[in-house]
Amino acid sequence: MYSQTKGIVLSNVKYSESSIICKVYTAKLGLQSYLVNGVRKKKGGSAYYQPLNILDLMVYHKNNKQLQRIKEVKTPITYSSIPFHVLKSSVALFLAEVLSKCLKEEEENQDLYRFLENSLVEFDQSDFDSQFHIRFLVALSSYLGFYPNMENANLPYFDLINGCFSEDKNEHKYYISNTTEFVSALNLEPIHNKKRILEYILEYYQLHIDGFGRIKSKDVLESVLKV
Structure with missing residues (x-):
């Protein structure tokens, strides 16, 4: 099912030539790991997932699944310093x-x-x-x-x-x-x-x-x- 939540990026690692696996501590779902496909091929796409970035997420969440999926991502807060x-x-x-x-x-x-x-x-x-x-x-x-x-x-x-x-x-x-x-x-x-x-x-x-x-x-x- 889809769930909307804020989250804080903890880490990310490369996965295949174009994707990453990103660990995010979310407000509604606790710690989750997300597979983000194709993000490394998009200009600036991986910038969302830098450690400690704060995100607004629409995710597809399935209980007991190791890797979840992100449907939409936004940055409600952009660090200035x-x-x-x-x-x-x-x-x-x-x-x-x-x-x-x-x-x-x-x-x-x-x-x-x-x-x-x-x-x-x-x-x-x-x-x-x-x-x-x-x-x-x-x-x-x-x-x-x-x-x-x-x-x-x-x-x-x-x-x-x-x-x-x-x-x-x-x-x-x-x-x-x-x-x-x-x-x-x-x-x-x-x-x-x-x-x-x-x-x-x-x-x-x-x-x-x-x-x-x-x-x-x-x-x-x-x-x-x-x-």
Whole structure:
């Protein structure tokens, strides 16, 4: 059946000489993969499907089918700065890779979708914020169900497995000591050591999302941001 939905592109890969397979996180259908035929032969056709583009879609959706089809596509929002700003585009590629590893559910989650779209539009329209990706990941964790428990944030250790602060180290090795800047990051306050805090947050994601693994674009991002 046909369904109309907004969506955010996460990734695309070449398929045959003229087509692509595009992963899109949609407002009504969750994560979906679309086979887009002939798009590589059309001038500018693949521009719609660049990572983090926001789309209006009319799709033909069939439950339990791996590859869906797009009937019509429009761009309700065109970014004015992300594609042309080296720092912003580097952050965008990093976030697209993270989201590709986080978003797996094929079901509607309007709150999560609105958070993603609103955050991306704000990022595009605002002055560059070198801490945006950290703020984004902290906020995203609440939608994914593992936002850190902020009770007892004055305690000296943060347990990355249990997601809470503690008085002592636990038996495992996954904890943070010297939590002052980590607490500041969780409170969305300015921090100095962005590289270390990002490493903590990505490790936290790795422990709470199966198959999250290593984020390849992290090194490029840090090189561009010079952190």
